Amino acid sequence: MIILGINAYHGDSSACIIKDGRLIAAVEEERFRRIKHWAGFPTEAIKYCLKEANVRIEDIDYIAVNRCPNAHLLRKALFAIGGLSLRLIIDRLKNAGKVQSLKKIMASEFGVNEKDIRAEIFNIEHHIAHLASAFFVSPFKNSALVSVDGFGDFVGAMWGIGEDKKIKVMDRVFFPHSLGLFYLAFTQYLGFPKYGDEYKVMGLAAYGRPTEMERMRKIVKLNSDGKFELNLDYFVHHREGASMTWEGGEPVLGPVYSKYLEDEFGPARKRGEPITKHHENIASSMQAMYEEAFFNLLNYVYEQTKIPVLCLAGGCAMNSVANGKIFDRTPFKEVYIQPAAGDAGGALGAAYYLWNHILDKERNFVMNQPYWGPSFSDSDIEQLLNQSLEQLNNCSIVQVSNDDELCKKTAHYIAEGKVVGWFQGRMEWGPRALGNRSIVVDPRRAEMKDVLNARIKRREPFRPFAPSILLEKVGEYFEKDYPDPFMIKVYPIKEEKRNIIPAVTHIDGTGRLQTVSKEENPLYWQLIKEFENITGVPVILNTSFNENEPIVCTPQEALDCFLRTKMDILVLGHYIIQRK
Numbered sequence: 001m002i003i004l005g006i007n008a009y010h011g012d013s014s015a016c017i018i019k020d021g022r023l024i025a026a027v028e029e030e031r032f033r034r035i036k037h038w039a040g041f042p043t044e045a046i047k048y049c050l051k052e053a054n055v056r057i058e059d060i061d062y063i064a065v066n067r068c069p070n071a072h073l074l075r076k077a078l079f080a081i082g083g084l085s086l087r088l089i090i091d092r093l094k095n096a097g098k099v100q101s102l103k104k105i106m107a108s109e110f111g112v113n114e115k116d117i118r119a120e121i122f123n124i125e126h127h128i129a130h131l132a133s134a135f136f137v138s139p140f141k142n143s144a145l146v147s148v149d150g151f152g153d154f155v156g157a158m159w160g161i162g163e164d165k166k167i168k169v170m171d172r173v174f175f176p177h178s179l180g181l182f183y184l185a186f187t188q189y190l191g192f193p194k195y196g197d198e199y200k201v202m203g204l205a206a207y208g209r210p211t212e213m214e215r216m217r218k219i220v221k222l223n224s225d226g227k228f229e230l231n232l233d234y235f236v237h238h239r240e241g242a243s244m245t246w247e248g249g250e251p252v253l254g255p256v257y258s259k260y261l262e263d264e265f266g267p268a269r270k271r272g273e274p275i276t277k278h279h280e281n282i283a284s285s286m287q288a289m290y291e292e293a294f295f296n297l298l299n300y301v302y303e304q305t306k307i308p309v310l311c312l313a314g315g316c317a318m319n320s321v322a323n324g325k326i327f328d329r330t331p332f333k334e335v336y337i338q339p340a341a342g343d344a345g346g347a348l349g350a351a352y353y354l355w356n357h358i359l360d361k362e363r364n365f366v367m368n369q370p371y372w373g374p375s376f377s378d379s380d381i382e383q384l385l386n387q388s389l390e391q392l393n394n395c396s397i398v399q400v401s402n403d404d405e406l407c408k409k410t411a412h413y414i415a416e417g418k419v420v421g422w423f424q425g426r427m428e429w430g431p432r433a434l435g436n437r438s439i440v441v442d443p444r445r446a447e448m449k450d451v452l453n454a455r456i457k458r459r460e461p462f463r464p465f466a467p468s469i470l471l472e473k474v475g476e477y478f479e480k481d482y483p484d485p486f487m488i489k490v491y492p493i494k495e496e497k498r499n500i501i502p503a504v505t506h507i508d509g510t511g512r513l514q515t516v517s518k519e520e521n522p523l524y525w526q527l528i529k530e531f532e533n534i535t536g537v538p539v540i541l542n543t544s545f546n547e548n549e550p551i552v553c554t555p556q557e558a559l560d561c562f563l564r565t566k567m568d569i570l571v572l573g574h575y576i577i578q579r580k
Helices: 043-053 073-081 086-100 102-110 126-135 179-189 198-207 213-219 259-265 277-305 345-358 378-387 403-415 448-457 471-477 522-535 555-564
Strands: 002-007 014-019 022-028 062-065 120-123 142-152 155-163 166-174 220-222 228-230 309-313 334-336 395-399 420-423 437-441 466-470 489-492 510-516 539-544 569-572 575-579
Touching: 002 043, 002 345, 014 043, 014 345, 022 043, 022 345, 043 102, 062 102, 062 345, 120 345, 126 142, 126 155, 126 166, 126 309, 126 345, 142 179, 142 277, 155 179, 155 277, 166 277, 166 345, 179 198, 179 228, 179 259, 179 277, 198 277, 213 220, 213 259, 213 277, 220 277, 228 277, 277 309, 378 555, 378 569, 378 575, 403 420, 403 437, 403 522, 403 569, 403 575, 420 555, 437 448, 448 539, 466 471, 466 522, 471 510, 510 522, 522 539, 555 569
Parallel strands: 002 062, 062 120, 142 309, 309 334, 420 569, 466 510
Antiparallel strands: 002 014, 014 022, 142 155, 155 166, 220 228, 395 575, 420 437, 437 539, 466 539, 489 510, 569 575
């Protein structure tokens, strides 16, 4: 049985495919279109999934979509009567119409007759798909489930229980209340208007102090039932809606905060203006307010379920700072978050909710590694290099015969202070580079952060870089000894280790770690092990292989990025390209 899962006409458009319950491929459309957070129909992602599964669109048995336009129709109607703008209603209806006419769209995109697409289409409510995306690919048979994000199908948060093949929804927080919307409003207010910029403010928060909590608590009210309410005076989404474009290309969101927020905190920072201590304190206070609301919800869910295991999803599940505090601020003992916890992961959740919950099939898959995208052979790379010899006339190209030599040579380059592009195996699923499409450097050198920004990344100076560490050495360097292969939790680095790995130690003494196991990524593990053999440090700095673009997908994109930046070394499969 073949199920295609898709997230369409929404940010981070994506697709996945499962055969008899086992995941074959999963990928975001942005990696093919080369536009961050690409929104629209995931044609290229679907093509890749079909190719990886060796099937045609006509062979698909079921299509699962992480949107259900018919969900909560009465609530939507009542809210619309209460004053939601006519323009916003029309926009939502148009978007819903596309989701409901997928067969026609797919037939057009794939050049087949609509009647030849025999798959039955299932629309799965947005947050249920989020819950399923974490639980049904987790190692847990029973779990508390929580999804928190902006909005999806008129809901801002949902929680429940996962029991083997079933999900039981316990409650929801409905529109217009949303922690994701709260975080978005302050992200925009602080001068970061692009879709997905929230992670920047999370990094900025470490530079400030939560001096504005009294004001923040006027904006977000916490209830004893775990829920939260926004003071809607500070927002416009419930009256005017937030202008959004989901037609294709990068999604664009209009301002969601009202003039009351500026009256309370002062004029909004314009993009490019200096960041002041006032802005840092607002970022810190906003992060602290989010955490108060988040842990209020998680602790309530624990009290209701008494299950010490948590599966977390939704865009807010990418808040790695809050995630790293779950064990300290809640009774939960185990946490699972899959690597594409945001809207891209809805494709995965829709497919598995259909397979497990609706079709009642046995669970037979655990996502314990993130490598579900395209891969390329050494012969593919050799062909590319032969075609690019003119561009590479100032570079040396060496083919390495085996993995041992490859890792030893690369580890020496890293230890010498070189900036290395590392392109191996299948591309990662989710927004993080996790050792297959990475730029790797020496974390012992404090200057590497500035070197990376000057030569390649051009990021804001307050944004940290992340450490990849051998799984078996986590307890030596971090205060928490809990695996995180998906780089989705921030933990304090032990004080005595901070001056050893300064390039990956944030201003508050923390690091967003990726644990690397020999079983799940033997080549990347071996690279870090060889670096440890040279330096005594089982950690390397890992940042995404890109330059203000989606993470590279193909060898051609990796080569292009290498040539237009000041990267020192490019390791493409078993080929090492070095500037002379």
